[in-house]
Amino acid sequence: MLKINNLHASVEDKNILKGINLEVKPGEVHAIMGPNGSGKSTLASVIAGKEEYEVQEGEILLENENIDDLAAEERAHKGVFLSFQYPVEIPGVSVTNFMKTAINETRKAKGLEEMPANEMLKLIREKSELLEIDRKFLSRSLNEGFSGGEKKRNEIFQMAMLEPKLAILDETDSGLDIDALRIVANGVNKLKSKDNAVIVITHYQRLLDYIVPDYVHVLYNGRIVKSGGKELAHELEEKGYDWIKEEINA
Amino acid sequence: MDLKEKLVSSFMAFENQIDIDSPVHDVRSEAIKTFEQEGFPTKKQEAWKYTSLKSIINQDYSVFPKQENALEYRDIKKYFIHDIDSYKIVFIDGKYSSHLSQTTHEGFDVCLMSAALNKPKYRLVIENYFNKAATKDSLSSLNTAFASEGAFIHIKKNKLVEKPIQILHFSSGDESALMLQPRNLVVVDENAHVQIIERHQSLTDNPVLTNSVTEIFANKRAIIDYYKVQNDRETASLIDNTFISQKQESHCSVHTFSFGGKLTRNNLNFFQNGERIDSTLKGVTIIGNKQHVDHNTLVHHIEPNCESHQDYKGIFGDNATGVFNGRVIVNKEAQKTNAFQSNNNILISDKASINTKPQLEIFADDVKCSHGCTIGQLDESAMFYMRSRGIPEKEAKALLMYAFSNNVLSSVKIPEIKQRITKIIANKLGVNIGFDL
Ligand SMILES: Nc1ncnc2c1ncn2[C@@H]1O[C@H](COP(=O)(O)OP(=O)(O)OP(=O)(O)O)[C@@H](O)[C@H]1O
Ligand SMILES: [Mg+2]
Numbered sequence: 001m002l003k004i005n006n007l008h009a010s011v012e013d014k015n016i017l018k019g020i021n022l023e024v025k026p027g028e029v030h031a032i033m034g035p036n037g038s039g040k041s042t043l044a045s046v047i048a049g050k051e052e053y054e055v056q057e058g059e060i061l062l063e064n065e066n067i068d069d070l071a072a073e074e075r076a077h078k079g080v081f082l083s084f085q086y087p088v089e090i091p092g093v094s095v096t097n098f099m100k101t102a103i104n105e106t107r108k109a110k111g112l113e114e115m116p117a118n119e120m121l122k123l124i125r126e127k128s129e130l131l132e133i134d135r136k137f138l139s140r141s142l143n144e145g146f147s148g149g150e151k152k153r154n155e156i157f158q159m160a161m162l163e164p165k166l167a168i169l170d171e172t173d174s175g176l177d178i179d180a181l182r183i184v185a186n187g188v189n190k191l192k193s194k195d196n197a198v199i200v201i202t203h204y205q206r207l208l209d210y211i212v213p214d215y216v217h218v219l220y221n222g223r224i225v226k227s228g229g230k231e232l233a234h235e236l237e238e239k240g241y242d243w244i245k246e247e248i249n250a
Numbered sequence: 251m252d253l254k255e256k257l258v259s260s261f262m263a264f265e266n267q268i269d270i271d272s273p274v275h276d277v278r279s280e281a282i283k284t285f286e287q288e289g290f291p292t293k294k295q296e297a298w299k300y301t302s303l304k305s306i307i308n309q310d311y312s313v314f315p316k317q318e319n320a321l322e323y324r325d326i327k328k329y330f331i332h333d334i335d336s337y338k339i340v341f342i343d344g345k346y347s348s349h350l351s352q353t354t355h356e357g358f359d360v361c362l363m364s365a366a367l368n369k370p371k372y373r374l375v376i377e378n379y380f381n382k383a384a385t386k387d388s389l390s391s392l393n394t395a396f397a398s399e400g401a402f403i404h405i406k407k408n409k410l411v412e413k414p415i416q417i418l419h420f421s422s423g424d425e426s427a428l429m430l431q432p433r434n435l436v437v438v439d440e441n442a443h444v445q446i447i448e449r450h451q452s453l454t455d456n457p458v459l460t461n462s463v464t465e466i467f468a469n470k471r472a473i474i475d476y477y478k479v480q481n482d483r484e485t486a487s488l489i490d491n492t493f494i495s496q497k498q499e500s501h502c503s504v505h506t507f508s509f510g511g512k513l514t515r516n517n518l519n520f521f522q523n524g525e526r527i528d529s530t531l532k533g534v535t536i537i538g539n540k541q542h543v544d545h546n547t548l549v550h551h552i553e554p555n556c557e558s559h560q561d562y563k564g565i566f567g568d569n570a571t572g573v574f575n576g577r578v579i580v581n582k583e584a585q586k587t588n589a590f591q592s593n594n595n596i597l598i599s600d601k602a603s604i605n606t607k608p609q610l611e612i613f614a615d616d617v618k619c620s621h622g623c624t625i626g627q628l629d630e631s632a633m634f635y636m637r638s639r640g641i642p643e644k645e646a647k648a649l650l651m652y653a654f655s656n657n658v659l660s661s662v663k664i665p666e667i668k669q670r671i672t673k674i675i676a677n678k679l680g681v682n683i684g685f686d687l
Contacts, residue, residue: 045634048634048638049637049638050634050638051634052630052634071637071642071643072634072637072638073637073638073640073641073642073643073646075638076637076638076639076640077640080638081638082638084635084638087635088629088631088632088634088635089632090632090635090636090649090650090653091653091656092652092653092654092655092656092657093649093652093653098636098639098649101641101645101649102636102639102640102641103640105640105641105642105645106640109640109642141653158639162639162640
């Protein structure tokens with residue numbers, strides 16, 4: 001599904017990613033953990049195609065195709081989805097209109113007709129029920145004045161609408177209350193299949209109790225310095241990152 | 251001969267050709283003198299610092315079109331808001347086109363300025379209102395001197411006009427360059443309500459200069475909603491001088507949508523002559539190439555307990571230039587005034603520019619006045635957010651621009667106008683977005 005080879009990326013001459021290697025196969029769930037500022041969101045943004053970041057070395061392959069030169073929207077059309085750590089407020093565009101545009105633009109890119117209005121409504125109803133989102137919410141301006149938790153739930157609603165192949169969830173758990181965490185995780189699990197994959201970026205083991213990872217990676221200072229199974233997350237929760245830092249510095 | 255000389259020297263011929271005994275003869279003669287003294291404004295004048303008429307007035311315009319022209323409805327249908335029933339007052343090259351128009355005298359008058367100026371039954375209205383709100387600046391005076399045709403609308407007391415009134419000025423392109431000076435008068439009596447849409451459209455690339463004056467009188471508790479659609483060709487220029495005189499408890503709004511034209515100058519003036527008046531001035535400007543749009547607004551708060559709301563949004567691409575000069579005067583007597591003004595702009599090219607300047611002159615002490623202007627770029631993080639959802643760059647930009655103008659569009663009361671404006675914006679941005687805001 002996704003293969004990243006020796007990825008180096010920088011922003012404003014500052015090296016942030018310093019040689020990332022990662023392979024995610026269909027059906028897998030990978031968790032990426034690591035201290036603040038280690039480069040997790042940067043990695044997510046680079047995969048999603050944020051132009052601000054410059055890839056100096058290495059490559060990103062999606063289903064064996066190099067996507068380095070693709071624009072963010074083209075990556076989205078190929079099935080990449082990023083749930084933002086900080087979703088952006090867009091006053092004046094309702095959630096519904098935003099989703100309609102996103103879906104129809106994606107269909108257009110694939111040479112499909114626009115989705116008929118009734119089908120669209122049905123889809124919106126179905127997915128908003130899955131995430132227990134109030135209908136009134138959908139006519140509000142996108143993310144404007146949403147609480148932290150509402151923003152995150154809305155991200156996963158968008159994911160449910162777009163049904164991506166590769167979903168990257170950047171700290172989707174932060175800001176969610178316990179019930180919301182369960183609802184959101186349940187939504188993600190419902191969307192999981194053997195054909196798609198999920199990368200979960202998180203600081204806490206708690207989310208991983210719901211969305212159980214096949215692999216856990218530790219990103220530190222722009223590199224993946226340790227990988228393991230789900231038990232690694234427990235170990236980090238218990239011991240923090242100091243022991244890993246020591247291992248590296250030794 | 252330059253344009254000024256040409257205009258001044260044709261004045262006599264003009265006066266002789268129409269009725270010299272007209273009640274406005276003296277007004278016209280006075281007006282041409284003012285124009286002769288002052289001439290066209292130049293950049294030396296504070297109010298014209300950022301807008302130069304030089305390249306506009308150097309054309310050899312015909313100031314009186316020679317003949318009447320006919321147009322087929324099907325050829326110009328698209329310039330009407332045609333999916334609603336409406337009264338229509340249509341002019342072609344400054345001349346009234348009866349077969350394209352739908353006027354009325356039933357219960358209220360939706361007809362012609364020429365009729366109002368010449369028929370005895372309108373004499374009183376003309377005496378009371380004609381040239382009573384317009385200022386005596388050079389361009390308005392120039393229009394007054396040649397005032398002969400335009401829309402005349404008189405809505406009588408308590409009348410609620412259900413159909414909007416569309417005023418359309420076409421230029422056919424028959425003249426190689428044409429100057430038009432329409433003169434509109436709108437009088438809305440006590441407690442009456444009317445909605446008006448105005449548009450100027452040239453049908454070829456032959457240069458057109460329109461110097462129009464519209465006087466609007468809102469009597470006690472009258473409600474007037476006025477929409478200006480400015481989406482002309484880039485060879486047409488418009489100087490729009492609009493004067494609104496409001497009496498107590500009246501509500502007037504003017505929405506100006508500026509998407510086209512070479513040079514557009516909106517001199518929009520509100521005078522609040524009464525208490526508890528509400529005035530709304532809103533505008534969306536989206537231009538590119540070398541287009542220029544200048545909003546020069548004035549709200550004069552004369553009496554206490556009134557409000558004014560100004561909200562102008564501008565998006566400027568390529569080498570386009572914009573000006574916003576918003577003047578608010580609050581007289582000493584006008585206590586408890588609420589005056590709001592905001593002007594937000596987005597520059598989508600390095601070469602585009604906007605000059606924005608609020609001018610508050612407040613002489614009362616118990617007032618609430620706020621103003622704010624911003625100039626920015628499109629929000630990059632919002633762009634990435636939308637693109638990461640599969641919305642291509644162009645569409646994402648368009649969506650952000652829609653969203654940006656949404657505040658102004660949301661107060662448009664006629665849904666068909668809102669839809670039309672949304673379509674024009676989409677067209678302008680070269681996108682097809684699958685919904686109306
Ligand atoms: N646009 C930018 N300009 C300058 N520095 C940046 C930019 N984006 C990221 N950085 C820097 O790169 C480093 C990695 O940031 P990143 O957001 O990827 O960290 P993170 O691992 O997601 O942290 P957190 O756990 O706090 O979310 C940080 O030091 C950050 O300040
Ligand atoms: Mg982060």
